[in-house]
Amino acid sequence: MSEIREAATAVREAFDTPYGLVSKRIATDGVDIFIQHGWGDLRRACDGQVPIYEVVSDYLRYLTWEPGDDFPSSLRLRQYPDSVAVVIDPRFGHGLPVVAANRVTVQVMTDLWEAGETVEDIAYDYDMTPEQIDALCRAMVSLAA
Numbered sequence: 001m002s003e004i005r006e007a008a009t010a011v012r013e014a015f016d017t018p019y020g021l022v023s024k025r026i027a028t029d030g031v032d033i034f035i036q037h038g039w040g041d042l043r044r045a046c047d048g049q050v051p052i053y054e055v056v057s058d059y060l061r062y063l064t065w066e067p068g069d070d071f072p073s074s075l076r077l078r079q080y081p082d083s084v085a086v087v088i089d090p091r092f093g094h095g096l097p098v099v100a101a102n103r104v105t106v107q108v109m110t111d112l113w114e115a116g117e118t119v120e121d122i123a124y125d126y127d128m129t130p131e132q133i134d135a136l137c138r139a140m141v142s143l144a145a
Contacts, residue, residue: 007033007045029059074100079143081135084128099136102126109133110140 011023014035025036026045033045034056043050059079066073074089077097085100092103099106104126112122119133126133 003033003046007035010045011035024062024065027060027062029056030061034060076100080106080139084132084136084139086136099126099128102128106136106140110137113137 007026011026012018014037015023015025017023027034027036027042032051034042034051035045036042040053041050042053042056057078061075061078073091074087077086077088080086080097086097086106087100088095088097089100089103092098093105097106098104099109109122109126112125113119113133119130119137122128123130123133
């Protein structure tokens with residue numbers, strides 16, 4: 001909690017906004033909170049340290065914003081492949097990761113795959129391509145490892 005407070009304070013001070021945690025400029029890698037000060041200028045919120053972007057970029061998660069809206073709607077999870085946008089959206093999935101296109105939880109699809117369903121059948125059931133289901137299941141296996 002102290003790190004979150006520090007990050008909120010840093011965003012409020014750096015960008016003169018009362019809403020420190022509701023900013024398109026913050027991201028997390030699951031360990032630290034980062035602030036994007038400009039294109040290519042990413043710094044850790046607690047101490048301003050600049051990370052090696054190539055190391056943390058695949059793990060960064062940002063809030064998703066609807067056009068013209070002042071508040072975020074969901075959190076895009078970057079640890080999943082770009083071909084399958086996976087988000088945490090409070091409106092769907094009760095806080096579990098869901099596929100943005102169909103709002104079905106990732107767990108539902110990977111449970112079917114682990115139970116022996118083919119990627120073709122799962123893809124057909126959820127209006128996705130077999131390649132997307134395969135990429136999603138591979139991502140889940142690598143995250144579990």
